[in-house]
Amino acid sequence: MSSAIHSVEQSAPTPRAHQLKMISCHSCGLVCEDTQGHDNHARCPRCEADLHRRKPNSITRAWALLIASVIFYVPANVMPMMNTSLFGSGMDSTIMEGVITFWKSGSYGIALVIFIASVAVPCAKFLVLGLLLVTSQRRSLWKMRERARLYRMVEFIGYWSMLDVLVVAIVAALVKFHGLSDIEPRVGILFFGMVVILTMLAAMSFDPRLIWDAETGYRHDGDMA
Amino acid sequence: MPVEHRLALTVTAAIVFVIANVCPVVHISLKGLHNEATMWQAAAALAHGAAAPIAVPAALTIVLVPFMQIALLLWVLTYAYSSRRAPGFAVAMRSLQALKPWSMVEVGMLGLLVAIIKLTSFVQVTLGPGIWANAVLMVLITLVAKSDLHWLWELTEENHGAEVAVA
Numbered sequence: 001m002s003s004a005i006h007s008v009e010q011s012a013p014t015p016r017a018h019q020l021k022m023i024s025c026h027s028c029g030l031v032c033e034d035t036q037g038h039d040n041h042a043r044c045p046r047c048e049a050d051l052h053r054r055k056p057n058s059i060t061r062a063w064a065l066l067i068a069s070v071i072f073y074v075p076a077n078v079m080p081m082m083n084t085s086l087f088g089s090g091m092d093s094t095i096m097e098g099v100i101t102f103w104k105s106g107s108y109g110i111a112l113v114i115f116i117a118s119v120a121v122p123c124a125k126f127l128v129l130g131l132l133l134v135t136s137q138r139r140s141l142w143k144m145r146e147r148a149r150l151y152r153m154v155e156f157i158g159y160w161s162m163l164d165v166l167v168v169a170i171v172a173a174l175v176k177f178h179g180l181s182d183i184e185p186r187v188g189i190l191f192f193g194m195v196v197i198l199t200m201l202a203a204m205s206f207d208p209r210l211i212w213d214a215e216t217g218y219r220h221d222g223d224m225a
Numbered sequence: 226m227p228v229e230h231r232l233a234l235t236v237t238a239a240i241v242f243v244i245a246n247v248c249p250v251v252h253i254s255l256k257g258l259h260n261e262a263t264m265w266q267a268a269a270a271l272a273h274g275a276a277a278p279i280a281v282p283a284a285l286t287i288v289l290v291p292f293m294q295i296a297l298l299l300w301v302l303t304y305a306y307s308s309r310r311a312p313g314f315a316v317a318m319r320s321l322q323a324l325k326p327w328s329m330v331e332v333g334m335l336g337l338l339v340a341i342i343k344l345t346s347f348v349q350v351t352l353g354p355g356i357w358a359n360a361v362l363m364v365l366i367t368l369v370a371k372s373d374l375h376w377l378w379e380l381t382e383e384n385h386g387a388e389v390a391v392a
Binding site (some may be wrong): 024027028029030046047048049086102104107110113114155158159160162164165166167168169170171172173174175176177180181184185186187188189190193194200213 | 251253255258261262267269270271273274275277280282283286287318322323324329333335336339342343344346347351375
């Protein structure tokens with residue numbers, strides 16, 4: 001993690017890697033001399049990963065993935081994710097119906113865990129990533145440290161949304177009593193899984209250093225923001 | 226953590242991984258009928274109807290990615306134990322870095338707990354040995370694969386030059 005968080009304490013920003021003609025490797029963390037021209041791709045002398053001053057087309061890629069995930073979030077919530085059949089009568093249920101069933105049966109804790117993992121976390125990710133993208137695009141100087149912290153939070157909590165997919169998997173694998181009771185996955189869970197994967201990819205393609213670039217006015221050519 | 230401790234923990238993780246994926250995690254019974262499932266069977270159960278493609282990421286995140294992490298770590302750490310770089314060290318290290326966010330044993334564990342609570346309302350649930358192995362695996366993977374691995378580059382730096390000269 002090569003970030004410049006410590007510099008906000010000082011009045012003048014500390015020199016940045018590009019001013020010192022240095023570049024750090026995204027993969028192995030090695031800091032080496034920046035010999036990269038305008039277009040040609042340099043490789044890390046140690047691990048041979050591609051070197052980038054900033055993640056390539058960070059904002060464009062993150063927007064594309066974020067918008068795709070928001071679109072998938074609609075069928076993920078509207079379409080059933082699971083079919084439970086008990087003694088012959090089948091019933092489809094969506095994610096919210098699952099939460100409500102738990103709540104009504106008195107398992108408030110579990111209802112809350114599922115609600116957080118499948119509704120609160122994805123929605124928070126949409127909002128936070130949208131906010132980070134808009135503010136970075138506008139080179140906003142507003143609350144940079146808090147925004148950097150929000151990014152780390154999104155990275156940390158993002159993958160817990162996979163919970164619902166795995167719950168359906170486990171339940172469907174266990175309840176296979178043909179005729180008596182069966183649980184089968186439905187297409188909603190596919191869309192929901194796509195939402196989780198796409199938001200994870202969106203968060204990965206966003207380069208948090210773009211937040212701090214507003215301070216120095218550094219413009220990376222790869223980002224046509 | 227010194228490299229020999231890490232290697233020991235990775236070997237442990239490999240053993241626990243086998244138990245976690247061979248032994249069933251949960252048994253259920255309903256009106257005299259019994260059923261049980263492993264984590265792998267759970268992922269495979271998603272391969273059904275229109276939702277089938279989601280079985281691939283499910284299998285990756287709870288079984289295959291943790292497996293690859295352990296295998297790659299065993300490979301690089303065995304060589305690092307004698308301060309050497311394993312063949313394909315750079316590729317292995319880059320893969321380990323890329324796999325990190327997709328390893329979700331802990332999410333699978335929480336999923337198991339939620340599933341158990343969900344099922345107790347209409348079937349009888351007993352825990353299998355796999356669930357304990359998964360709980361231990363969750364801790365071990367976090368210790369060995371989710372922490373910073375950049376130090377392995379520095380550790381093997383010196384002998385790397387010598388090896389190139391010999392080759």
